[in-house]
Amino acid sequence: MLVGNIFAVFSNVYSSSEGLYPIFQENSLQQDLDAIYKYRDEKKYDVAIERLSDLIIESKRLNEYDYTFHGYNMLSVIYHEINDTVPSLAYAKSALEFAKLSKNDTLISWGYNNLAASLSTNPNTRKQALEYYKNSLEIQQELNSGVFLDAALNIAELYGKEENFVMMYPYLKKATESYDHSFNYHNDPLIYLNISWGDYYKALDIKAKALEYYAEAFKLIERDNMTPLALEFYERYAAYLNENNYSDKAFNVQQQYLKHYKIREKTLEKETVKLALARAETEELRRQRNEAEMQQQLLDQDLRRKKIQFILLGSILALLSLFLAYLFYSEKLRLGLINNLKRNNKNLLKAKNLAEKSERAKSKFFSTLSHEMRTPLYGVTGIISLLEKRSEFDAFKEEIGSLKFSADHLLDIINDLLDLSKLEDESFSLINKRFNIQLLAEDLVSSFDQNSLKSSECTLVCEIDSSVPEFVIGDARRVSQVLLNILGNAIKFTPKGKIVLRMRGEELEENKFKIYFEVQDDGIGIPRELQESIFDEFSQLEELQKTEAVSESKGTGLGLPIVKKLLQKMDSQITLKSSVGKGSTFLFDINFEKDLNPNSQQERTTKPSSLGISNLKGLRCLIVDDNKINRLVTKRVLENLGVITFEAQNGEEALERAKKHYFDFILMDINMPGMNGYETTQAIRIFDKLIPIIALTAAEATFIKKAAQHSGMNDIVTKPYNVDDLSSVISKHVQIRNLITSC
Structure with missing residues (x-):
């Protein structure tokens, strides 16, 4: 079947x-x-x-x-x-x-x-x-x-x-389960299922089941007049009926078999069928012959092509021999070059690792140096500030002023070194906020007081075009730092004349605004061959500074390199136009985001609000610092503000005092032997969650901010500090503590 x-x-x-x-x-x-x-x-x-x-x-x-x-x-x-x-x-x-x-x-x-x-x-x-x-x-x-x-x-x-x-049963069952009784099949598979189930039960000698399925198959074959299947199935069905004593049914099945046999013979006897079969076979043979002839033609073409290819191959082999000889020579030469390249790459990698190690060491050195220099400098500047305010030292005011100027200059050098180190750090990022750029420029120009201009007879002017918006979004601190360095450089090389800061704006698409900056001076100018070097680190124009009219302060040579690196962080470049004896012009531009809320108001920068505390008089403070001079300076500063001070020279002593006594706030040093400031703060927070603990450190705040917050400190003040800033920070956190405890 x-x-x-x-x-x-x-x-x-x-x-x-x-x-x-x-x-x-x-x-x-x-x-x-x-x-x-x-x-x-x-x-x-x-x-x-x-x-x-x-x-x-x-x-x-x-x-x-x-x-x-x-x-x-x-x-x-x-x-x-x-x-x-x-x-x-x-x-x-x-x-x-x-x-x-x-x-x-x-x-x-x-x-x-x-x-x-x-x-x-x-x-x-x-x-x-x-x-x-x-x-x-x-x-x-x-x-x-x-x-x-x-x-x-x-x-x-x-x-x-x-x-x-x-093995027959699972496949027969799977086929039966796939049969859809609602589907109108053209060639009903139920006929074949009944025959197969009949064969299965016949083999198992379950005669009733076998005869039942065979009878259903017989009925469906006659219904659909399926002659080929009848000729294949009826003879063995009739024989099985005779075996089981159903001779009448067997005779009927045999009669139907003869009927279907005659139908097939009658069909095959037709000449047209025989001719059609013959033609079909002939046509298939013709198709096969045509395909064979086509294959032969392809083979002939391939043979001719191979002959041509053989001739070409001979020519190619001759050329190939020459080429191989050349290749051998080239390969030998190439291997020599590769070996040299590997050696050079190895040396370059070693130099690169050494340079990176040197760069890391330099950054660490600058950071350590700034901290180690700020610590004693805090004592110097603090004592100078105290001496300035004592009347018995009025006779030494000029000497104290010179001492203060030298200390401030040393602090500027340290800050420049630290800024340069931070700019080379991948973690450096800009802090973009809304600010009044017109007000910032005006305040910078006015901030250069007589002390800054006393060694030169020059004037400072700010010209702001009407195209410059009042408010933009950007990093105001870094913009201020760029302008301060450029203006300071212009003052140093302009014995007399005029220095102008010009600004104009240009509106861009996608909420952007470009502002063009120009700082022009009437100074001594810079020779063309030296114009690029002024942006190199530690570069100083010694030839120009030999001029008597130029300020004696040489500086560190870090101001303009810091400007260049800052502008690069802001996707900008600085250019210089200068002629000896005619002055210099520095030009750059910065893209800012537009202020999308122009109606909001912003006043001139003021000191942080004291949140309701008019002064610090009567407040109790614990000063924690392992440096005796630092404790003395901090104590004198706070006592001048009316604060009652107590001291602890290490973390362990601070912890004991905080447990036994009440303090309104604690000023905590970070680097101390034994328990450092972080560990001491964490220990105090176990029993006192609210007391304001403010880090007073010579380290750069950005390096310790996360660690200080994680340990539980409320704020950070960097030494040397501005007394008003320190007072405002203390006032703010004391007031917050008071508000929480009063609720």
Whole structure:
């Protein structure tokens, strides 16, 4: 019983009894295929075969391989129905080849199934048939399209022929479960299911079940007038009925067998069918011959091409010999260059690592140096400030002023070193906030007092164009730092004349605003050959500073390099125009974000509010510092503010005092032997969550801010500090503590 070859063609193609083919688009090939199915159903094999030959030729010409598949597949079915298995097998193989060319998984599944059906008739090829059936079933299950699993039924039948009924049952059950009783199949698979279940129960010697399924299959075959299946099934069905003493039923089945046999013989006796079969075979042979001739022509062309290639190859080999000799020489030379390159790369990598190590050491050195210098400098500046305010030292005011000026200059040098170190750190970032850029420029110009200009007879002017907005969003501190350094440099090299800061604006797209800055002076100017070097670190124009009129203060040579690096962080570049004796002009521009809330008000920068505390008089403070001079300076500063002070020279002593006494706030040093400031703060926070603890340190605040917050400190003040700033910070946190405790 060749279930697959008959069933797969129709059950998967037809969707209803009306003969529609929704899998394909309507075209001339589809119309031909529809007609062929109709002729085949009407047993008009001669017409169907002729039309199939035309379909195969036309579909090959158009590369419509799905229709070529159906053509060969139908030929395989027809030859099987007339019991000619050799061409049936050949056409089934051709059908599978074109199914694969179509890259249609459904057609490939049918191709495997139908080829396996042809192979299953021969016991020697059943193993191959089983493999193809399983390939078909695997594709059907992956598609999960809801169609009947005919491959599972065929596998069950094949195991039945091998009398392996243990393996037959699961596949037969799987096929039965895929059958949809509501679907109108063209070639009803229920017939094949009944026959297979009958075979299964017959093998198990459950006669009642076997006869029940066989009887249902017989009824359905007669209903659908399926002559090929009747000829294959009725003889063994009649024999089984006779074995079980149902001779009347067996006689009836035998009579129906003879009827179907006569129908097939009558069909095959037609000359037109024989001629059609002959023509089909002849046409297929002609197609194969044409393909062979084409292959031969291709081989001849290939031979001629190979002769030409052989001649060319000889020429190429001669050239290749010369080339190989040259290549050998080049390769030897290249290997020498590669070895040199490797050595150079190794040396460069070593130099790079050394440079990075040196850069890290420099940054660490600057940071350590700034801290170590700020600590004693805090004592110097603090004592100077105290001496300034004592009347008994009025006679030494000039000396104290000079001392203060020197201390401030030293602090500027330290700050420059630290700024340069931070700018080379990848963690550096800009802090963009809303600020009044016009007010910032005016305040900077006015901040250069007589002390700054006393050594030169120059004036400072600020010219702001109306195109400059009042408020922008950017890093005001860094913009101020850039302008301060450029203006300070202009003052140093302008003995007399005029220094002008000019600003103009340009509105850009996407909420951006560009402001152009220009600082022009009437100073001594800079020679062209020295103009690039002034932006190098520690560079000083000693030739120019030999001029007596120039300020004696040489500085560190870090101001303009800091300007250059800051502007690079802001995606900007500084340019210089200068002529000796005519002055210099520094130009740069910065992109700011637009202020999207122009109606908001902002006053001139004021000191932080004291949050309601008018002074610090009467407050109790614990000063924690391992440096005796620092404690003395801080104590004198606070006592001048009316604060009652207490001292602790290390963390352990501070912890004991905080446990036993009440303090309004604590000023905590960070670097102390034993318990450092962070550890001491964490220990105090265990029993006192609210007391304000303010770090008073010579280290740069940005390096310790996160650690201070994590330990529980409220704020940071960097030494040397401004007394008003210190007072404001203390007032703010004391007031916050008072507000919390009063709630």
